[in-house]
Amino acid sequence: MTRVMLIVNPSSGNETAEEYATYAREKLQQKYDEVETVWTEKRWDATRFAAQASKDRYEAVFALGGDGTVSECINGIAEKEYRPDFGFIPLGTVNDLGRVLGISMNPEQAIEDIPKLTTRLIDVGKVNEHYFADVLAIGSIPEAVHDVSVEQKTRLGTMAYIMEGARALKDNETLHFQLSLDDETAEFDSFLVLVALSNSIGGIQTMIPQAAVDDGYLHALALKRGKVVDKLNIVPKIFSGKVTENETVYYRPFKQGTVEIRENKKVTVNVDGDEGDALPLNLKVLPQHIRCFVPEGTDKEKLKRRLV
Structure with missing residues (x-):
C-alpha cells in the first residue's frame, strides 16, 4: 500500500489553501492508495509532519503552501536516512523553487498535473543545523x-x-x-x-x-x-x-x-x-539530496546545467 502525506498551510496564497486541499487530495488519490491530510497551525508544524512521514516511510510528502512551507518540509526530511519523494503546490508570494522546476504558478494547474508528475534530484543547502x-x-x-x-x-x-x-x-x-x-x-x-x-x-x-x-x-x-x-x-x-x-x-x-x-x-x-x-x-x-516531483516534459538540459 502506497501512502502520501499532504501538508497544508491554510494561511498561504492569499489564504486560499483550503479551497485547493480537497482538489489536491482527489488528484493524489490517483497516484497513491492512502492520502493523509494534515494542517499547520504554527511555525515548524510542517517540519514535524514531514519528519513523521519520513519515520513512517511514506512514499511521498506534498506541501500546499508557500516558500516557507516548502522549506519547513525539506527540514523535516533532509536529515533522515529515508527521505520520501517531495512535491508541492505553490501558493506563496514568490515560489522560487517552483519556478525553476517548471511547476505551474497557477495552483489549479499545478494540482491538475499531479497524476503525471515525474521526479528530479535537487540540491539542498545546510545552514548551521537547519536546511x-x-x-x-x-x-x-x-x-x-x-x-x-x-x-x-x-x-x-x-x-x-x-x-x-x-x-x-x-x-x-x-x-x-x-x-x-x-x-x-x-x-x-x-x-x-x-x-x-x-x-x-x-x-x-x-x-x-x-x-x-x-x-x-x-x-x-x-x-x-x-x-x-x-x-x-x-x-x-x-x-x-x-x-x-x-x-x-x-x-x-x-x-x-x-x-x-x-x-x-x-x-x-x-x-x-x-x-x-x-x-x-x-x-x-x-x-542531489532530495527527489522532487516536477511536471512531465520539463527541460532536462535546463535543470542539469553545470558551471562553466
Whole structure:
C-alpha cells in the first residue's frame, strides 16, 4: 500500500489553501492508495509532519503552501536516512523553487498535473543545523523584510517585500562581512549578501544565470557598498542576467564555507523567506539530496546545467 502525506498551510496564497486541499487530495488519490491530510497551525508544524512521514516511510510528502512551507518540509526530511519523494503546490508570494522546476504558478494547474508528475534530484543547502531549498539573505534589506506581516503579504504580495526593501536601501546601512568559501576568503562592506541554490531569487530568474538546482554548488552574491548611482546601474543588469559581471558585485560558487561580520551586533539571516539563525553561519551544499516531483516534459538540459 502506497501512502502520501499532504501538508497544508491554510494561511498561504492569499489564504486560499483550503479551497485547493480537497482538489489536491482527489488528484493524489490517483497516484497513491492512502492520502493523509494534515494542517499547520504554527511555525515548524510542517517540519514535524514531514519528519513523521519520513519515520513512517511514506512514499511521498506534498506541501500546499508557500516558500516557507516548502522549506519547513525539506527540514523535516533532509536529515533522515529515508527521505520520501517531495512535491508541492505553490501558493506563496514568490515560489522560487517552483519556478525553476517548471511547476505551474497557477495552483489549479499545478494540482491538475499531479497524476503525471515525474521526479528530479535537487540540491539542498545546510545552514548551521537547519536546511534550505532556495536562498539565504543577510543585510539591511532582509532585516527590513523580516518586518513584513502575513497581512501585508496577503494584501500586497511581492510588492510588500519591494516596499520594505526600498526603504532599507534608502538608509544605506552596511555591514562588514567576511566570507570564507572553500579556499577563498573575502572581506567587504555590503547591505545585501545572498546565498542561493538556483538562478531564481525573489522571483527574478536572471539573478544568477550560472546557477542550477542540481549543480552541486551554493552561489554567494553580494552587493558591495557604493554610490546610489552604482546601485541603480545594477538594476538593468539583474534583468539581463549580467549582475555577476558588475565590479560592485561579489560572486562566488562554493561547496562549503562560513559567513560572519566584524560588527559586535546580532544579525539574523532570512532563510527561504523566514527569519533564521544569527550570524556567524556555517554553510554547505548537499548535492542531489532530495527527489522532487516536477511536471512531465520539463527541460532536462535546463535543470542539469553545470558551471562553466
